[in-house]
Amino acid sequence: MNQDPQAAQVTPPHTLRPWSLPQAQSPALVELQRRLAAGESATELVAEFLAGGTPVLEDAEEAGQVLVTFAWQGQAPHGVLLQSNRLNDILDPGDTLMAQLPGTDLHVLTLSLPEDWIGGYQFLVLPEALRTPKLHTGADRPYLARLRAGLCGDPHARETAQAKRGTVAQAVGRGPAATTFRLDQGERPGAELRVESSSVSSVANGIELTLHRWSHPEAPEDGPTCLFLDGEVWQRQYPILPALLAEMESGHLPPMHVLLLESGGPRQRQLDYLGTPEQIRQFLLTISAAGGVGEKSPLIICGQSLGGLFAMRATTFHPDLVAAGIAQSPSLWWPIGGQFREHRGQWFRERAAAVKAAREGKGQAPTPLVLHNGLLEWDLADDVRHAAALLEIEGTLIEHRQFSAGHEVLWWQQALPEALVATTTHLHL
Numbered sequence: 001m002n003q004d005p006q007a008a009q010v011t012p013p014h015t016l017r018p019w020s021l022p023q024a025q026s027p028a029l030v031e032l033q034r035r036l037a038a039g040e041s042a043t044e045l046v047a048e049f050l051a052g053g054t055p056v057l058e059d060a061e062e063a064g065q066v067l068v069t070f071a072w073q074g075q076a077p078h079g080v081l082l083q084s085n086r087l088n089d090i091l092d093p094g095d096t097l098m099a100q101l102p103g104t105d106l107h108v109l110t111l112s113l114p115e116d117w118i119g120g121y122q123f124l125v126l127p128e129a130l131r132t133p134k135l136h137t138g139a140d141r142p143y144l145a146r147l148r149a150g151l152c153g154d155p156h157a158r159e160t161a162q163a164k165r166g167t168v169a170q171a172v173g174r175g176p177a178a179t180t181f182r183l184d185q186g187e188r189p190g191a192e193l194r195v196e197s198s199s200v201s202s203v204a205n206g207i208e209l210t211l212h213r214w215s216h217p218e219a220p221e222d223g224p225t226c227l228f229l230d231g232e233v234w235q236r237q238y239p240i241l242p243a244l245l246a247e248m249e250s251g252h253l254p255p256m257h258v259l260l261l262e263s264g265g266p267r268q269r270q271l272d273y274l275g276t277p278e279q280i281r282q283f284l285l286t287i288s289a290a291g292g293v294g295e296k297s298p299l300i301i302c303g304q305s306l307g308g309l310f311a312m313r314a315t316t317f318h319p320d321l322v323a324a325g326i327a328q329s330p331s332l333w334w335p336i337g338g339q340f341r342e343h344r345g346q347w348f349r350e351r352a353a354a355v356k357a358a359r360e361g362k363g364q365a366p367t368p369l370v371l372h373n374g375l376l377e378w379d380l381a382d383d384v385r386h387a388a389a390l391l392e393i394e395g396t397l398i399e400h401r402q403f404s405a406g407h408e409v410l411w412w413q414q415a416l417p418e419a420l421v422a423t424t425t426h427l428h429l
Contacts, residue, residue: 023111026056029108046106050156054071055068055173064115069108069109070110074125080125081096082124096109114177123152126150154171158172159173161182183240183242183413198213198291204268210232212261213258213259215256217255223294224256224257224323227261227291230261231260232260244256244258244417257292261287284321284322285321288321298323298324298427298429301322304330308327308328312327312330324368326420327370327371329372330347331380333380348386368391368423370398370423371391371397375403384400398422398423401419403415
């Protein structure tokens with residue numbers, strides 16, 4: 001079956017960050033500079049500043065905000081950039097250039113952020129001088145690749161997490177009101193749950209994808225089934241099964257079946273998650289057959305980014321197969337074809353057409369959705385808010401939550417178990 005030609009348009013739209021970087025002044029750094037000017041040792045002052053770990057948090061004058069100071073120590077003739085999802089702007093890399101404190105080798109950047117902010121970050125020690133940005137020509141990927149040769153972690157970070165790509169550790173920053181919940185840390189009752197694995201053939205190109213299945217001992221054959229896309233994340237990086245078991249044992253979730261479908265990598269997930277309506281249907285039927293989904297089992301799809309868009313399109317096109325969806329940071333910008341990107345946001349047109357057909361008695365009404373987005377996701381947050389308003393009018397919005405974060409798994413994993421509880425409650429399962 002031929003791939004939808006629009007599926008090739010999978011690069012997120014690169015637009016300038018529409019809000020100014022929220023730079024602020026750190027009282028601790030002001031005091032450090034005062035003491036430095038008074039003749040105290042730069043080495044001792046910098047060590048004292050970094051002793052509690054980074055980023056350094058301070059109270060902000062504005063309620064609900066916290067001052068977050070990122071700090072990197074070392075020699076950097078061309079400077080150091082902060083790299084944090086949706087804080088830095090790839091069209092203007094120098095916007096997060098850190099300032100070197102005079103008389104020291106400490107490079108710092110202080111931002112005023114929501115007190116529940118959470119985000120991963122790295123530093124980029126510039127291997128060459130920054131160029132003047134060209135704001136309307138798109139991202140210069142060869143140039144950015146050269147800069148990324150200087151990517152490094154934060155040796156003073158209090159907390160780290162596995163980076164999405166590469167081997168450089170990702171530091172984690174969080175405000176004082178941010179949750180510390182992580183699926184990959186702490187005791188995980190049931191961590192040795194028995195998981196069965198099989199394979200699923202991609203409808204797009206026949207590639208074999210790994211499918212993991214786990215069932216609660218009390219889950220009936222036609223009990224609810226939850227399908228997690230990008231299953232390698234939820235099986236290994238942030239193991240979701242122990243958390244779901246705890247919710248079932250506490251009575252917040254019904255006994256259910258869980259499927260975790262591995263993506264096969266970035267290119268493969270583009271092919272599988274952006275298919276035509278018929279491809280999506282065949283993919284769902286193939287997964288259900290391989291995963292032993294009961295004929296009357298309510299199927300809930302959980303996805304992030306392109307996977308979130310897949311969940312939204314599946315509930316729109318195939319309500320007979322999908323009972324509900326959970327879409328975190330869904331890629332509602334897709335596709336971005338047309339000279340002026342006039343084809344952007346296809347899901348809105350697809351959903352409107354499906355609802356119209358259902359009202360005319362020509363099809364089944366689309367099924368409900370959970371929508372989540374990060375407040376810092378300037379390239380898709382408005383789209384998600386608009387989608388939530390549309391679903392609310394339809395009567396198919398389970399919940400819409402926004403998080404003080406960018407486009408990353410640190411908050412997705414935090415919110416996912418609660419989103420599934422909200423979904424099964426809505427469906428009266």
